[in-house]
Amino acid sequence: MIYNWDFSLVFASPDEWLRGAAVTLIYAAATIGGGLLIGLVCGIAMLSRHRVLMSPIHFYVQFFRSTPLLIQIVWFYYALPVIIGINLPAWLAAGLGLTLYMGAFSAEIFRGGIVSIDRGQWQAARALGMLPWQMMRRVILPQATRRMLPPFVNQSILQLKNTSLLSVVAVPDLMYTGSVIVSETFRPLEVYTSLAFVYFVILYPLQRLAMALERRDDV
């Protein structure tokens, strides 16, 4: 089969690509940041023995971890406005889904990282008279963070790729930009091939960072 590859049309409008890349990066950064915050709070809360307080958090984490992100995004876009009676703008609905998804996975990473710290560390901190939040901030989290870093980088890489799902609710990210260009140029092979490379160029340095962190063996 002969196919004449022609990339000339793909990058005819670099501005669109740049705008798409910016949207992707902003979504990735914002939803990773928000997700980490939610994850920290939920991850610490999951260590508490308070049953009534805990079951909704457990439900949230388990639910978002075991349902497809695509459904979450679509649900926040279409179903949530019906339930709460407010029309969410597409960018917010989609962002909410992505943030809560990241939050659920990072809660589990935080929880796991914290419980992996030796009991003796807690005891030594307590014996000095530290309050629970002081122990967390000064003793437990600094040690746990080092162990949690590689899984966080991995999760962030996934998260950046997952922003491509935003295109289904018409958020103009890289993926959406690509599909618009396809409809203008009728060159899907070239466009999607290029698109894959753009994601690769963004994520390759992060991959290297993750590998470097995993090799690092201090503490």
Added chain:
Amino acid sequence: MSEAARSPEVGGGEPPLVEIRDLKKSYGSVAAVRGVSLTVKRGDAQFIIGPSGCGKSTFLRCINLLEEPSGGSLRVASTTIDFDSGRHLSAREQARFRSDVGMVFQQFHLFPHMTALENVMEGPATVRRMPRKEASEWAASLLAKVGLSDKRDAMPRHLSGGQAQRVAIARALAMSPAVLLLDEVTSALDPELVGEVLAVVRQLTEEGMTMIVVTHEMGFAHEVAHYVAFMDEGRIIECGPPPAVLDNPKSTRLQAFLRRFRTVQP
């Protein structure tokens, strides 16, 4: 805690610094500590010996609330806690109480992400909110006291067991505790490193530090302790000055314990 209670002796009428009455600790139906009473005067080194599993470590951990006692009462300086009331202490109350009771663990438990100096200054800086510069100088003076001035910037993983344990002692001292609890502080050490840690403990007793020491070092107890208590099955069986307890044991259980000890320790 009250400064008055910490000032030098006012006279013979001073109440004991530590007063423990009928302290109990059980895990479910298993009683680890079955009603222990103990008083420790300011400046005394109270040693506790006993076979493993006799409840001595649990008892010690109850004194700084690492284990929450199931009953009895506990007073250190001017703070009394009654465990029979069934009321649980808030995290803040517990923390406040602990900040006045130093603890050194068998396994050191130094903070691995901090240098030796940072380990020692952590308590004063974070709990007492001492300015970091002041805390750093205070910590340096304590490291000098335990003979580790040259290790101030070393990370714990680069310290020998004996050095790590001396840093841990300095860390506990940094809070200027009313009483210091030592939980088998030499049991995890290679034999050749035991001496340097015991030397620091001996020095502290000479300086008048009030201490409660759980140990298996019988010779050391004999030499340094003001009082020795023998615990078995969650109770104190005998308590008195070292010669009375270690050389002339009255109970058959203590006699048997010491005999066993002599056979393993030449």
